[in-house]
Amino acid sequence: MSSIDSMTDSTTKLSALRETIGSALFQRQGPLSEELVRAPGRFGLGQLPRGKVPDATTSMVCGYCATGCALNIHLQDGEAVNLTPAVDYPVNTGMACPKGWEALSVLQSSDRGTTPLMRDDQGRMVPVKWDRAMQEFCDRFKQVQERYGKESVAFLSTGQIPSEEMAYLGSLAKFGMGMLHGDGNTRQCMATAVVAYKQAFGFDAPPYTYQDFEESDVIVLVGSNLCIAHPIMWQRICRNPHDPEIVVIDPRTTETAVAATQHLALQPKSDLALLYGLAHILIAEGWIDTDFIRSHTKDFDDFARHVESFTPERVEQESGITKERLHYVARTIHKGKRVSFWWTMGVNQSYQGVRTAQAIINLALITGNIGRPGTGANSITGQCNAMGSRLFSNTTNLLGGHDFQNQEHREKVARILGIDETVIPTENSWSYDRIIEGILRDEIKGLWVVCTNPSHSWINQNTFDEILDRLDFLVVQDMYPTTETAQQADLFLPAAGWGEKEGTFINSERRIGVIKKVAKAPGEALSDFSIFRLVAHYWGCEEMFANWKSPEDVFQSLKELTRGQPCDITGIDNYPMLDERGGIQWPYPEGCETTDSQRRLFADGRFYHADGRARLLFDSPREMPEPPNDRYPYLLLTGRGTASQWHTQTRTSKSSVLRGLYPQDSYVEIHPDDARREGIRPNTWVQVESQRGSVTVKAFVTPTIQAGQLFIPMHYNSTNQLTLAHFDPHSRQPSFKNCAVRISPAHPSLIG
Numbered sequence: 001m002s003s004i005d006s007m008t009d010s011t012t013k014l015s016a017l018r019e020t021i022g023s024a025l026f027q028r029q030g031p032l033s034e035e036l037v038r039a040p041g042r043f044g045l046g047q048l049p050r051g052k053v054p055d056a057t058t059s060m061v062c063g064y065c066a067t068g069c070a071l072n073i074h075l076q077d078g079e080a081v082n083l084t085p086a087v088d089y090p091v092n093t094g095m096a097c098p099k100g101w102e103a104l105s106v107l108q109s110s111d112r113g114t115t116p117l118m119r120d121d122q123g124r125m126v127p128v129k130w131d132r133a134m135q136e137f138c139d140r141f142k143q144v145q146e147r148y149g150k151e152s153v154a155f156l157s158t159g160q161i162p163s164e165e166m167a168y169l170g171s172l173a174k175f176g177m178g179m180l181h182g183d184g185n186t187r188q189c190m191a192t193a194v195v196a197y198k199q200a201f202g203f204d205a206p207p208y209t210y211q212d213f214e215e216s217d218v219i220v221l222v223g224s225n226l227c228i229a230h231p232i233m234w235q236r237i238c239r240n241p242h243d244p245e246i247v248v249i250d251p252r253t254t255e256t257a258v259a260a261t262q263h264l265a266l267q268p269k270s271d272l273a274l275l276y277g278l279a280h281i282l283i284a285e286g287w288i289d290t291d292f293i294r295s296h297t298k299d300f301d302d303f304a305r306h307v308e309s310f311t312p313e314r315v316e317q318e319s320g321i322t323k324e325r326l327h328y329v330a331r332t333i334h335k336g337k338r339v340s341f342w343w344t345m346g347v348n349q350s351y352q353g354v355r356t357a358q359a360i361i362n363l364a365l366i367t368g369n370i371g372r373p374g375t376g377a378n379s380i381t382g383q384c385n386a387m388g389s390r391l392f393s394n395t396t397n398l399l400g401g402h403d404f405q406n407q408e409h410r411e412k413v414a415r416i417l418g419i420d421e422t423v424i425p426t427e428n429s430w431s432y433d434r435i436i437e438g439i440l441r442d443e444i445k446g447l448w449v450v451c452t453n454p455s456h457s458w459i460n461q462n463t464f465d466e467i468l469d470r471l472d473f474l475v476v477q478d479m480y481p482t483t484e485t486a487q488q489a490d491l492f493l494p495a496a497g498w499g500e501k502e503g504t505f506i507n508s509e510r511r512i513g514v515i516k517k518v519a520k521a522p523g524e525a526l527s528d529f530s531i532f533r534l535v536a537h538y539w540g541c542e543e544m545f546a547n548w549k550s551p552e553d554v555f556q557s558l559k560e561l562t563r564g565q566p567c568d569i570t571g572i573d574n575y576p577m578l579d580e581r582g583g584i585q586w587p588y589p590e591g592c593e594t595t596d597s598q599r600r601l602f603a604d605g606r607f608y609h610a611d612g613r614a615r616l617l618f619d620s621p622r623e624m625p626e627p628p629n630d631r632y633p634y635l636l637l638t639g640r641g642t643a644s645q646w647h648t649q650t651r652t653s654k655s656s657v658l659r660g661l662y663p664q665d666s667y668v669e670i671h672p673d674d675a676r677r678e679g680i681r682p683n684t685w686v687q688v689e690s691q692r693g694s695v696t697v698k699a700f701v702t703p704t705i706q707a708g709q710l711f712i713p714m715h716y717n718s719t720n721q722l723t724l725a726h727f728d729p730h731s732r733q734p735s736f737k738n739c740a741v742r743i744s745p746a747h748p749s750l751i752g
């Protein structure tokens with residue numbers, strides 16, 4: 001370990017760091033129209049200084065969802081004063097949802113972290129200088145490692161920081177600090193899609209481009225509430241000129257289901273049976289593409305045999321969807337010339353998510369709906385850079401979609417980074433749930449949480465919070481010290497957020513886009529990139545990262561790491577090129593000359609397995625681990641509530657505009673028949689209980705939820721007190737959307 005620098009020295013280093021990172025990429029893009037200058041933003045930007053007139057504009061991608069809209073940021077003296085959605089960007093073409101419009105205002109909230117905070121002897125969090133914070137960070141983690149072994153310190157990261165920061169964190173933690181275990185909140189979100197694609201296609205490769213929303217004549221959305229969760233993708237569907245059939249498969253009559261042409265309100269988790277039932281009919285009727293199957297897939301006969309038993313009668317019994325409806329949907333798929341299948345958390349967050357996702361992939365494969373415009377088996381991503389974390393977080397994959405267990409891969413990565421190959425772990429990390437179990441077993445004693453709020457978002461929260469107590473040292477790095485997780489930390493590191501730093505995100509359709517520094521982080525807060533550099537310095541491993549002085553330096557390494565991979569981006573020169581081209585989708589290898597802004601994969605029918613063939617993978621449906629029973633007779637679903645709320649609300653709750661667009665109190669959707677039976681009146685307080693906890697929420701009586709089911713949004717802290725910690729066996733993704741609960745009018749003592 002390096003000697004601890006003197007205060008002056010580290011302060012100088014800090015300002016040098018700030019300057020490097022502060023060299024914003026502001027580019028004036030021609031004169032601003034009067035109209036744009038005056039545009040207040042559709043939702044207004046109440047918290048920004050008034051009366052400022054922009055003198056330049058730059059553009060960058062949004063920092064919330066994986067749609068990856070571009071926003072024009074209007075600047076005065078290099079500081080953002082307003083924003084409008086970019087008109088000429090191929091993703092959003094002039095549109096943004098409320099979160100995008102309000103993206104700047106949430107940066108200015110009064111509870112931003114402005115200095116590091118350290119817990120004192122009395123348990124209070126007290127402000128400290130970065131130098132002190134870094135000493136504590138290194139001393140405590142090193143003590144843990146000396147006592148319990150290097151692997152006893154782990155990290156939990158995110159899908160919401162730039163790829164460059166993710167790569168720095170993953171490399172620092174594993175190569176520099178000797179950690180073996182580190183996972184991301186993407187486990188809660190995309191792990192199922194990753195495994196489904198890897199097994200079926202040979203690489204984690206969502207094949208589509210957003211133009212497909214506009215080119216399909218049949219759009220099948222499975223467990224995906226686009227209107228709320230990806231409003232701009234929904235707008236793309238609304239622009240589809242082919243009068244498409246829109247089939248929504250969701251137990252709830254969501255906003256998206258209401259707008260669909262067909263809604264299959266199936267029983268939760270019966271998707272697998274239903275999708276096999278559709279395959280059964282398509283095969284039995286001969287509504288399949290035998291040429292495609294023969295040339296480009298493997299194991300079709302086994303799959304056909306497997307789905308034989310999924311007769312329409314059986315499917316009706318298991319899913320509640322009638323034989324006639326099922327047949328009608330199969331016919332719709334058959335008649336479609338360009339059928340696209342899309343899925344999100346209704347599929348991924350399930351104890352049989354991987355096989356369900358693959359059942360969707362199989363439908364696309366056997367009908368030849370892949371590689372052509374308007375087709376595809378398309379997983380829609382959640383967070384702004386979940387796709388970046390899939391390739392560059394160094395958690396489940398070695399940097400660049402490589403494999404920790406493959407020696408050639410380790411050699412390649414070591415050569416490109418100029419590090420000793422022996423520092424690269426030869427084993428895979430534990431998944432998130434196993435890290436949590438590791439804490440329970442006292443095998444993990446130190447934890448570094450970066451840009452995620454698991455005390456709110458992780459499944460079965462009560463256990464999680466007890467588990468955090470067992471740690472010797474918990475560091476939380478966040479924009480706000482007020483998050484549920486940060487409040488339990490021993491050390492809090494204040495991070496700059498989106499808009500206060502630079503780097504790249506990869507959106508759902510594999511498009512790499514740039515974010516820029518357009519605002520100063522408050523107080524002493526630093527970009528995650530600068531924090532990682534500081535840690536490397538204090539830990540004594542900064543030589544290992546000597547070439548990574550700026551995010552763009554890391555980007556150059558990331559490019560090199562993708563060479564020869566399906567996600568090869570060696571043809572992208574630099575950030576300005578990404579800017580000029582409206583983002584660039586991977587792959588974009590060296591020598592690639594296309595300027596096409598809408599590219600999809602598998603046009604040649606070749607998949608990434610060595611034999612070029614896609615795999616048709618399947619399994620028998622599994623029993624629901626905790627079905628409704630006499631004591632807990634309802635099935636609880638959870639998910640997104642409104643387009644204006646983001647996850648654990650640390651950001652969106654800071655905008656008065658957004659707060660005005662959603663209910664402040666947590667609520668439960670309950671069917672009118674159930675409400676009547678339970679003696680529950682609309683908008684009164686009710687108690688919802690599972691075997692794990694009890695929460696008090698308001699009753700929202702609505703027929704959009706089926707009788708026997710309840711829905712509570714994930715945005716309120718109490719939701720995960722109810723959920724059952726169970727996981728998909730292949731992806732280890734939590735099954736957030738099914739557990740048994742009961743409901744009753746709240747006892748007056750619980751209402752406060």
Ligand SMILES: Nc1nc2c(c(=O)[nH]1)N[C@H]1C(S)=C(S)[C@@H](COP(=O)(O)OP(=O)(O)OC[C@H]3O[C@@H](n4cnc5c(=O)[nH]c(N)nc54)[C@H](O)[C@@H]3O)O[C@H]1N2
Binds near residue numbers: 229230250251641646
């Ligand atoms: N406004 C807003 N937008 C967001 C987010 C946000 O927090 N707020 N988060 C982003 C992130 S990270 C993600 S991952 C995405 C999530 O985006 P979505 O997956 O679209 O959102 P969810 O509401 O979690 O789940 C979608 C639907 O799955 C349904 N569902 C539940 N169980 C089943 C089932 O067994 N079968 C089927 N077919 N459907 C089922 C639910 O009823 C719900 O309507 O949204 C992203 N966009």
Ligand SMILES: Nc1nc2c(c(=O)[nH]1)N[C@H]1C(S)=C(S)[C@@H](COP(=O)(O)OP(=O)(O)OC[C@H]3O[C@@H](n4cnc5c(=O)[nH]c(N)nc54)[C@H](O)[C@@H]3O)O[C@H]1N2
Binds near residue numbers: 382450
């Ligand atoms: N019951 C239930 N639970 C769920 C889900 C569900 O459907 N149902 N969905 C799951 C899904 S799909 C997801 S993705 C997770 C999301 O769960 P989380 O990742 O825990 O949710 P966020 O609120 O997005 O947390 C991000 C944190 O990072 C901070 N932050 C933002 N920007 C930065 C930055 O640049 N740097 C740093 N250091 N910090 C920053 C924010 O303040 C916030 O505290 O929730 C999961 N939990």
Ligand code: SF4
Binds near residue numbers: 063068069232
């Ligand atoms: S749809 Fe997603 S990327 Fe677009 S503005 Fe809204 S939150 Fe941002």
Ligand SMILES: [Mo]
Binds near residue numbers: 189190383
């Ligand atoms: Mo997510």
